[in-house]
Amino acid sequence: MSEFETFDHEAHMGAAIDLAREAAERGDRPFGSVLVRDDEIVMRESNRVLTEDDIRRHPELHLAHRAMREMDPDTRAETVMYTSTEPCPMCSGGMRYAELDRVVYSVSAEEVVEFTGGEPATRASEILDCEVVGGVANGAGRAVHEEFW
Numbered sequence: 001m002s003e004f005e006t007f008d009h010e011a012h013m014g015a016a017i018d019l020a021r022e023a024a025e026r027g028d029r030p031f032g033s034v035l036v037r038d039d040e041i042v043m044r045e046s047n048r049v050l051t052e053d054d055i056r057r058h059p060e061l062h063l064a065h066r067a068m069r070e071m072d073p074d075t076r077a078e079t080v081m082y083t084s085t086e087p088c089p090m091c092s093g094g095m096r097y098a099e100l101d102r103v104v105y106s107v108s109a110e111e112v113v114e115f116t117g118g119e120p121a122t123r124a125s126e127i128l129d130c131e132v133v134g135g136v137a138n139g140a141g142r143a144v145h146e147e148f149w
Contacts, residue, residue: 004080004102007039012082013106013137019046019059020084020144027051030148033059033083035067035100037075043067059083060091064098076100084141085112086134092127102131106141115149 012034019032023046031047043066045059056062060083067076079100086105087095095103103124110120125132 007036007080009082009104009136012036012041012080013084013104014140015041015044016082016084017106017137017140017144019044020141023047023059024144024148030144031059031083031085033063033081035063035079035081037079042079043070058088058091060087061094064091064094064100067098067100073099080104082136084144085109086132087124087128089122089124089127092122092124096127096129100130102133103128104133104136106135106137107145108134111138111142112145115145 015034016032019034020030023032024030028047028050033045034041035043043063045062047059048057049055060081063081067079071079076099080102081095081100082104085107086109087103109123113120
């Protein structure tokens with residue numbers, strides 16, 4: 001596996017943010033995610049909860065599901081998820097079972113509350129059993145939420 005520090009974090013997060021924008025344009029909420037291995041995107045998903053009428057279609061959860069089906073444990077352990085927004089508790093629980101190397105997000109759960117109201121959810125780092133890195137391309141990630149909410 002390539003060293004995480006040399007990954008093109010901005011490009012990978014840009015892809016996740018583009019997927020979030022596509023979700024919003026389609027009529028779903030603005031969330032998108034990609035799985036990266038060896039600094040290459042290997043899977044992409046965007047939120048499809050509303051358009052597919054399926055509460056499980058958060059991009060992070062669906063990618064964790066696909067990773068469990070399509071990758072062996074050693075491969076998953078070398079895979080990083082980049083996601084436009086910090087994963088919710090449901091997604092974090094599913095991702096924990098997938099045993100990914102780490103999770104990188106742009107917009108925190110606390111920031112999303114600024115747009116949507118309510119109380120912040122349990123932080124992903126309290127559920128996941130891997131390194132969680134936040135704030136990558138935060139301005140671009142926030143812009144998608146500002147346009148949507």
